[in-house]
Amino acid sequence: MRGPTTVQPTLISAVWSAAGAGWLRAAILAVVGSLLLTASAKILVPFWPVPMTMQTFAVLVIGMAYGPRLGVATVALYLAQGALGLPVFAGTPEKGIGLAYMVGPTGGYLVGYLLAATACGYLAERGWDRGLFTTAAALVIGNVILFLPGVLWLGVLFGWSKPILAWGLTPFLLGEATKMALAAVVIPLAWKAVRSRRH
Structure with missing residues (x-):
């Protein structure tokens, strides 16, 4: 019987086993994941109150x-691409590129990507x-x-006398709930599909 702290296989390892694949598998998955992150940043979905x-x-x-490990490595690769000046972030290159963009208003959220990938990977x-x-x-x-780091960074940049939550949190809550x-x-359905394929 598996306890609550037992490490279990991730979805990607159930689809593509790490056995014998090593660094090449990790590299391919990290690159594919970074491309998906770039594409997801460029997809603008009409929504209320903000797209x-x-x-x-x-x-x-x-x-x-x-x-957690491959997830963080993938997000880190994506951030490294952005730091090198590639237009991988939302609003780039129109709103700037590279490190100048990363220390701007969205910088805290970029840090949050790393932390969130770690947490979700750990729980998975x-x-x-x-x-x-x-x-x-x-x-x-x-x-x-x-x-959390996104909102905190906005407060540091602009001061807490400004409507920080109205700028960096509340307009996005409905969209985040939908996503x-x-x-x-999607994730449990993917697991169900993996299990059914095995039988």
């Missing part, structure tokens, strides 16, 4: 599917990604961890 990208969805799903390795409710709980935890609901359905 949304699919990036937080991609960060949380990659974290859960890849696990503890089996939180197998059912609807535990997946949803893991996604909520990941989203809180993602937004989390989608991810909470």
